[in-house]
Amino acid sequence: MPKIISTHSFRGGTGKSNTTANLAVLTAKRGLRVGVIDTDIQSPGIHVIFGFDPKSAKSSLNDYLWGRCRIEEAAYDMTEGCIGQVHTGDERPRLFLIPSSLRTGEIARVLREGYDVAKLNDGIHELVEGLNLDVLFIDTHPGVNEETLLSIAISDALVLTLRPDQQDFQGTAVTVELARRLEVPRMFVVVNKVPEGIDQDLLREQVEAAYQCQVAALLPLSNEMVKLGSGGLFANRYPDHPLSVSLKRLSDELMTS
Amino acid sequence: MSTNQPAPPIDEVGALLGRMRSAASPVRDVLRELHERLSKDDSGEVATYIPELAKANPGWFGLSICTVDGNTIEFGDVSQPFTIQSISKAFVYGMALEDRGLENVLAKVGVEPTGDAFNSIVLDEISNRPFNPMVNAGAIATCDLINGADHPERVARMLNMIRTYCGREIHIDHSVFLSERMTGHRNRAMAHLMRNFGMMGEKFEESLELYFQQCSILVTASDLAVMGATLANAGVNPKTGERAISADNVKYVLSLMLTCGMYDYAGEWAFRVGLPAKSGVAGGIVAVIPGVGGIGVFSPPLDAKGNSVRGVRACTELSQRFGLHCLATGSGGNALLEALTARRR
Incomplete structure (x- = not known):
C-alpha cells in the first residue's frame, strides 16, 4: 500500500525541505519508488537540494494545476544523480521530483487566482498510481494554508519540523490541533537545528508535554549542513554524520508500521 | 437517521x-x-x-x-x-404548503402520479384538480397559492425562498423568461382552463407570469x-x-x-x-x-x-x-x- 507523507513547518527556515529531501533519498535507497512533490507553489525550493535545474523543466506542478499537462509529465527521474546508477530495466529504487514553477508569472498567477485544491488531490493520487510509487513525500508551504491542510488530510503520516524556538513552539501547536481534527493517522514531531549543549531530555519533555505526542527525532544543528547551503544532499555527502544517522533512523520509523 | x-x-x-x-x-x-x-x-x-x-x-x-x-x-x-425549469416545482410546492397549509393546497392540487407527459392538459374529472404539482398544470395552480400583496412581492418572496435553499443570491434569466412567456401557449391555455373550473383565482394571469419566472431562475x-x-x-x-x-x-x-x-x-x-x-x-x-x-x-x-x-x-x-x-x-x-x-x- 503506497504511503503519503507530508512534511510541514509552521514557520520558514526550520529545515523542512532539507529534511524532506534527505528522507526521500534515504527512503528510496531502501529499494523503493519514491516521489517528492513540491506543493510550496508560492516559494518553491526543494528542487535546489536535488540539484535540479528549473530551466530544464518542460512542465511543472503549475502546468498540471492549470490543466496544461498530465501530472506525470511534470515528474522528473532524479535517481541517477541522487542514488546512483540503476539498471534501466530496474523499477526500484527510483526517485522522482515534481517541481513547482519558479517563473514569476506562474507564482503571480497562483497568488492572484488561487487554484482548486481538489485538483491537487486528484493529481497526487494520479501520480501515486501512474508512477507506481511506494512512497510520496509532499513538501508544503510553511504556515497554514489550503494546500498544507489538504496534504495533511490525505496523508498517512505528517512530519512536523520545528526549531527549539518559542515562535516555532507556539505556531506548531496550531498545526498539531488542525492535524488532529483532520485525523491524520500518524504524527512525527522533529525538532531540528538543536544546538550543542542544550538539555535534550528537557527539550524532548517540553515538546511532548506541549503537543501530547512523541518527538520522533532531535536533529543536531550542523555546521556542515549550513555550509552545504542546500547545495546538495547532506545524507549523501556526509553519510556517517550524526545528523544523517538520525535521519536514517527517522526514515526507518516512517517506513515501519 | x-x-x-x-x-x-x-x-x-x-x-x-x-x-x-x-x-x-x-x-x-x-x-x-x-x-x-x-x-x-x-x-x-x-x-x-x-x-x-x-x-x-x-x-x-x-x-x-x-x-x-x-x-x-x-x-x-x-x-x-x-x-432551474421544472425543478422549481418541488420547491414552490413546499412554499405553497408553508403559505397556505396542507389542506388548502390539497383542495387545489392533487398528489396522484399520472403516467402522462409533463405538459398534458388533464384534470381530475371529479375534483377538477390537476393531478399533482409536478406536471405543468399542477405547478401553475400551485403558483397561484403563493402569498404576497402584489406581483412584485410574490416574485420577491419566491426568489428569496430559492435563495434560502441555495444559500446565495440568485437571479432570473430574463431572456429565458421572455421566451417562455412568449411561447408558453399551452401553459396559458391550462391556466385559463383551470380558471374556468375555479381552480385558480382572479390573479391567475399574474400567477402564470410567476410560473414562467420560477422556471427561469x-x-x-x-x-x-x-x-x-x-x-x-x-x-x-x-x-x-x-x-x-x-x-x-x-x-x-x-x-x-x-x-x-x-x-x-x-x-x-x-x-x-x-x-x-x-x-x-x-x-x-x-x-x-x-x-x-x-x-x-x-x-x-x-x-x-x-x-x-x-x-x-x-x-x-x-x-x-x-x-x-x-x-x-x-x-x-x-x-x-x-x-x-x-x-x-
Missing part, C-alpha cells in the same frame, strides 16, 4: 477543514470516474423548444454532492449556470446539491443554518418528488434509484438522500422522457454503488456516509 434534528451550522475552522476533507474524500474519485465514463455517453438531445435552451453545450456535465453537515464534493461543470449543479441537502436536513440549509421550509412540510415535498418527480419515468426511477428527485428540461436533476445529503447533476442532453441522460445514469449508479435507495431497509445511505467520512485509506 432522523431527519427531525438538523445538524448545527459549522464554525469557520470546521468549514475550512470540511472543505479539505471534501477535497480529499474518496467519494471524489468515484465522481471523477463516473464523470469520465458518462461523459462519453453523447446520446440524448438538448431541449430546443426555446432558442435559449438550444444554445446549451451538450458536453456540459457537473456532479455535486452536499452532505447534511455542509460538506460539498463535486466534479466537472458544477459552476455553470442554467435555468439560474442555478448550478452545486446549488442543486445544497438545495437537496437542505431538504435532506429537515429543511435547514446546512451551509448557512437558515431554515428554508418547516420539517413537517419536507416529507410532503419529498414524497411527491419520489412519486412524480421524474416526469413519466417517475415509477421506474422510484423503483430503480429510490430517491426523491426532480428534473428540469435544461438538464438539471436534484436528488435527495434523506438524512444524508443532496445530489445535484447538470448535463443538458435529455432522453425521450425529458430527463438528463447523464443525470439519470449518474444518480442510478450512485444509488446502486452506495445503497442509497430510500426503501432499502437497514442500509439507506449508510455506505455513502461511511465513504464520505472515511479517509482515503
Whole structure:
C-alpha cells in the first residue's frame, strides 16, 4: 500500500525541505519508488537540494494545476544523480521530483487566482498510481494554508519540523490541533537545528508535554549542513554524520508500521 | 437517521477543514470516474423548444454532492449556470404548503402520479384538480397559492425562498423568461382552463407570469446539491443554518418528488434509484438522500422522457454503488456516509 507523507513547518527556515529531501533519498535507497512533490507553489525550493535545474523543466506542478499537462509529465527521474546508477530495466529504487514553477508569472498567477485544491488531490493520487510509487513525500508551504491542510488530510503520516524556538513552539501547536481534527493517522514531531549543549531530555519533555505526542527525532544543528547551503544532499555527502544517522533512523520509523 | 434534528451550522475552522476533507474524500474519485465514463455517453438531445435552451453545450456535465453537515464534493461543470425549469416545482410546492397549509393546497392540487407527459392538459374529472404539482398544470395552480400583496412581492418572496435553499443570491434569466412567456401557449391555455373550473383565482394571469419566472431562475449543479441537502436536513440549509421550509412540510415535498418527480419515468426511477428527485428540461436533476445529503447533476442532453441522460445514469449508479435507495431497509445511505467520512485509506 503506497504511503503519503507530508512534511510541514509552521514557520520558514526550520529545515523542512532539507529534511524532506534527505528522507526521500534515504527512503528510496531502501529499494523503493519514491516521489517528492513540491506543493510550496508560492516559494518553491526543494528542487535546489536535488540539484535540479528549473530551466530544464518542460512542465511543472503549475502546468498540471492549470490543466496544461498530465501530472506525470511534470515528474522528473532524479535517481541517477541522487542514488546512483540503476539498471534501466530496474523499477526500484527510483526517485522522482515534481517541481513547482519558479517563473514569476506562474507564482503571480497562483497568488492572484488561487487554484482548486481538489485538483491537487486528484493529481497526487494520479501520480501515486501512474508512477507506481511506494512512497510520496509532499513538501508544503510553511504556515497554514489550503494546500498544507489538504496534504495533511490525505496523508498517512505528517512530519512536523520545528526549531527549539518559542515562535516555532507556539505556531506548531496550531498545526498539531488542525492535524488532529483532520485525523491524520500518524504524527512525527522533529525538532531540528538543536544546538550543542542544550538539555535534550528537557527539550524532548517540553515538546511532548506541549503537543501530547512523541518527538520522533532531535536533529543536531550542523555546521556542515549550513555550509552545504542546500547545495546538495547532506545524507549523501556526509553519510556517517550524526545528523544523517538520525535521519536514517527517522526514515526507518516512517517506513515501519 | 432522523431527519427531525438538523445538524448545527459549522464554525469557520470546521468549514475550512470540511472543505479539505471534501477535497480529499474518496467519494471524489468515484465522481471523477463516473464523470469520465458518462461523459462519453453523447446520446440524448438538448431541449430546443426555446432558442435559449438550444444554445446549451451538450458536453456540459457537473456532479455535486452536499452532505447534511455542509460538506460539498463535486466534479466537472458544477459552476455553470442554467435555468432551474421544472425543478422549481418541488420547491414552490413546499412554499405553497408553508403559505397556505396542507389542506388548502390539497383542495387545489392533487398528489396522484399520472403516467402522462409533463405538459398534458388533464384534470381530475371529479375534483377538477390537476393531478399533482409536478406536471405543468399542477405547478401553475400551485403558483397561484403563493402569498404576497402584489406581483412584485410574490416574485420577491419566491426568489428569496430559492435563495434560502441555495444559500446565495440568485437571479432570473430574463431572456429565458421572455421566451417562455412568449411561447408558453399551452401553459396559458391550462391556466385559463383551470380558471374556468375555479381552480385558480382572479390573479391567475399574474400567477402564470410567476410560473414562467420560477422556471427561469439560474442555478448550478452545486446549488442543486445544497438545495437537496437542505431538504435532506429537515429543511435547514446546512451551509448557512437558515431554515428554508418547516420539517413537517419536507416529507410532503419529498414524497411527491419520489412519486412524480421524474416526469413519466417517475415509477421506474422510484423503483430503480429510490430517491426523491426532480428534473428540469435544461438538464438539471436534484436528488435527495434523506438524512444524508443532496445530489445535484447538470448535463443538458435529455432522453425521450425529458430527463438528463447523464443525470439519470449518474444518480442510478450512485444509488446502486452506495445503497442509497430510500426503501432499502437497514442500509439507506449508510455506505455513502461511511465513504464520505472515511479517509482515503
